[in-house]
Amino acid sequence: MEALKQELKSKIIEVLNLEDINIEDVNDDDPLFGDGLGLDSIDALELIVMLDKDYGIKLVDPKEGKDIFQSIETMGAYITANRTK
Amino acid sequence: MTKEVFITQTNCITPIGFDVATNMKNIDGGVSGIQLHQNTGLMKESFYASQIDDENLNTAFAKVTAATGFSRLEKMMILALDPIIKKANLVLDDRTAFVLSTTKGNITALQNSAIEDNTNAYLHQFAQNIADYFKFKTEPIVISNACVSGVLAISVAKRLIESGMYDDVFIVAGDEISEFVLSGFNSFQAMSNLPCKPYSKNRTGVTLGEAAAAVLVSSNKEGVKVKIIGDGSINDANHISGPSRTGEGLFRSIKSALIEANIEAAAIDYISAHGTATPFNDEMEAIAFNRLQLEKAPVNSLKGYYGHTLGASGLLETVIGIQSVLENKLLATMGFDELGVSQDINVIKENGTKNSRYFLKTASGFGGCNTAVLFEKIN
Amino acid sequence: MANKTYIQSFCTIEENQIKVNGKILFEKEQSLFSDFSKSVYQHFNIDYPKFFKMDNLSKLAFLATELLLEKTENEEQENNTALVFSNKSSSLDTDTKYQSSITDKGSYYPSPAVFVYTLPNICLGEISIRHQLKSENSFFVFAQFNPLFMMNYANILLEKNKATSVLCGWVEYFDEEYKTLLYLVGAEGELEHSEESIKKLYK
Numbered sequence: 001m002e003a004l005k006q007e008l009k010s011k012i013i014e015v016l017n018l019e020d021i022n023i024e025d026v027n028d029d030d031p032l033f034g035d036g037l038g039l040d041s042i043d044a045l046e047l048i049v050m051l052d053k054d055y056g057i058k059l060v061d062p063k064e065g066k067d068i069f070q071s072i073e074t075m076g077a078y079i080t081a082n083r084t085k
Numbered sequence: 086m087t088k089e090v091f092i093t094q095t096n097c098i099t100p101i102g103f104d105v106a107t108n109m110k111n112i113d114g115g116v117s118g119i120q121l122h123q124n125t126g127l128m129k130e131s132f133y134a135s136q137i138d139d140e141n142l143n144t145a146f147a148k149v150t151a152a153t154g155f156s157r158l159e160k161m162m163i164l165a166l167d168p169i170i171k172k173a174n175l176v177l178d179d180r181t182a183f184v185l186s187t188t189k190g191n192i193t194a195l196q197n198s199a200i201e202d203n204t205n206a207y208l209h210q211f212a213q214n215i216a217d218y219f220k221f222k223t224e225p226i227v228i229s230n231a232c233v234s235g236v237l238a239i240s241v242a243k244r245l246i247e248s249g250m251y252d253d254v255f256i257v258a259g260d261e262i263s264e265f266v267l268s269g270f271n272s273f274q275a276m277s278n279l280p281c282k283p284y285s286k287n288r289t290g291v292t293l294g295e296a297a298a299a300v301l302v303s304s305n306k307e308g309v310k311v312k313i314i315g316d317g318s319i320n321d322a323n324h325i326s327g328p329s330r331t332g333e334g335l336f337r338s339i340k341s342a343l344i345e346a347n348i349e350a351a352a353i354d355y356i357s358a359h360g361t362a363t364p365f366n367d368e369m370e371a372i373a374f375n376r377l378q379l380e381k382a383p384v385n386s387l388k389g390y391y392g393h394t395l396g397a398s399g400l401l402e403t404v405i406g407i408q409s410v411l412e413n414k415l416l417a418t419m420g421f422d423e424l425g426v427s428q429d430i431n432v433i434k435e436n437g438t439k440n441s442r443y444f445l446k447t448a449s450g451f452g453g454c455n456t457a458v459l460f461e462k463i464n
Numbered sequence: 465m466a467n468k469t470y471i472q473s474f475c476t477i478e479e480n481q482i483k484v485n486g487k488i489l490f491e492k493e494q495s496l497f498s499d500f501s502k503s504v505y506q507h508f509n510i511d512y513p514k515f516f517k518m519d520n521l522s523k524l525a526f527l528a529t530e531l532l533l534e535k536t537e538n539e540e541q542e543n544n545t546a547l548v549f550s551n552k553s554s555s556l557d558t559d560t561k562y563q564s565s566i567t568d569k570g571s572y573y574p575s576p577a578v579f580v581y582t583l584p585n586i587c588l589g590e591i592s593i594r595h596q597l598k599s600e601n602s603f604f605v606f607a608q609f610n611p612l613f614m615m616n617y618a619n620i621l622l623e624k625n626k627a628t629s630v631l632c633g634w635v636e637y638f639d640e641e642y643k644t645l646l647y648l649v650g651a652e653g654e655l656e657h658s659e660e661s662i663k664k665l666y667k
Contacts, residue, residue: 019515040324045577203560241617247624248623320589321598325586451589
């Protein structure tokens with residue numbers, strides 16, 4: 001889980017082009033949207049693609065993303081429970 | 086005193102007809118171009134779309150010309166322009182402009198050819214192919230402003246005539262269904278799993294479509310259908326993919342058109358809106374219309390008949406809107422059931438009659454763009 | 465007869481060099497556009513993380529605009545500067561990138577963050593957001609820069625009170641080849657807004 005969370009941090013920074021943010025800056029419980037990393041709706045869609053591409057998880061209802069993408073912690077837990085690759 | 090500008094010729098090529106009269110007859114009969122398609126070349130899963138039948142297109146094209154080497158979309162656009170250029174019978178000289186509006190043009194050229202040979206994917210080349218066919222003397226003007234392109238083209242044509250640069254402007258607008266566009270809208274989770282339901286409670290997104298439309302915008306009043314009396318094309322300055330929650334850009338675009346036309350919002354008899362059936366777009370439009378006290382004005386979206394035809398939609402819906410106003414008709418919003426926006430708007434549910442004088446066309450799109458154009462019927 | 469209009473300022477970016485009103489403000493040795501644009505961002509102390517999410521066309525338009533338009537100090541203060549941009553390649557650079565993400569059916573993962581930039585007018589949206597320009601905007605495509613068209617279109621916007629100034633020009637990017645000329649047109653100034661002077665700026 002710890003390794004997965006580190007992996008997620010570096011992937012998010014890379015995929016979403018968060019130029020000025022380092023892995024150490026992101027805490028497991030930081031909110032990803034709003035005040036935290038300041039991600040927006042296009043980023044959320046991009047994270048859905050990432051779940052599919054890297055972990056073989058297809059979100060049927062994009063609204064589910066709201067709970068899953070709260071923080072690195074919640075993403076990690078969801079991926080661990082549902083990953084197919 | 087600014088010059089008066091008119092629309093004097095119209096035409097459209099759609100899955101439900103290759104001229105305006107056939108389109109009107111089919112809309113009147115509740116016929117939609119939207120069907121379920123199974124075409125793995127376009128998308129893995131089956132999808133709803135409003136597509137033009139290749140065989141019909143090729144047959145119609147062969148009747149007009151024996152020329153070959155045109156792409157599918159070029160054929161659609163030539164067919165849209167051909168009758169109005171013939172009817173107008175103008176000398177195509179340096180006072181006649183050719184405006185082409187499209188969102189993606191020949192984007193399919195990218196999948197068919199090596200990256201080094203992408204000439205036909207260039208929009209100016211695409212426009213030149215059509216300009217050469219009709220022997221326009223002036224360089225084509227291409228407008229590529231996302232989903233407002235088609236209606237923005239009318240505004241641009243009017244401004245070019247007002248500026249004294251041209252006397253007549255032929256506009257053609259078109260877009261086709263492609264894997265490129267389908268996959269993109271799908272990645273945005275913006276596609277409806279049923280034929281789209283504009284302004285409805287259970288709407289889930291867009292249905293894509295393809296079409297071409299053409300008009301002649303002229304300073305010459307002869308054969309006038311409508312006069313173009315005001316326009317505006319103002320950005321939300323809010324988000325590149327989502328509309329403003331307050332409808333700011335659309336509100337300001339309509340306001341700009343009203344000020345120019347020197348009429349009150351209350352004078353608007355009919356609105357042909359964008360109505361893509363995404364949750365955010367329709368909600369945004371309802372808010373903008375309410376901010377202008379336009380909630381009582383009859384409004385429709387034609388997306389239920391044609392799907393979202395991207396850069397063509399604004400011009401296609403203007404062509405059909407003009408015809409309905411000339412025939413004193415109000416056309417139903419196909420797919421609409423129960424109002425599903427937070428503000429009241431007067432969605433046209435069934436075909437009806439009304440003698441409309443002032444008609445507003447609006448559109449909004451990616452990049453935060455919005456366009457509004459006001460027309461007046463003059464007898 | 466319409467009032468006279470003037471070119472108030474202008475900016476060119478090409479071949480790793482930025483000029484504003486004819487003066488070189490920044491240069492870099494031969495480099496990729498991604499490195500060049502990042503250096504410009506850092507050199508002018510721009511603080512706008514969204515910049516790194518933009519495609520190349522938007523980055524180019526954004527940087528040129530950044531050097532021409534004053535920051536709106538006060539959010540309440542309305543800036544009615546219209547945007548009228550044009551180019552040759554539309555969004556083809558990003559279109560090609562997006563197309564390659566859907567061509568291979570074995571790794572078919574269309575990216576919404578790439579798709580959104582497959583429209584040339586997105587750069588107008590980015591600039592409108594940055595400078596809070598709730599104003600007229602349009603994007604045109606020509607085989608080459610068309611000074612006469614640009615001049616007439618900018619003038620009619622001013623004449624009909626659709627805008628108080630117009631930022632217009634050429635923003636072209638395809639596969640590491642780029643060139644931009646943006647210039648601000650308004651009712652006051654010294655350099656006459658004529659086809660000849662626009663041609664001279666573009667060279």
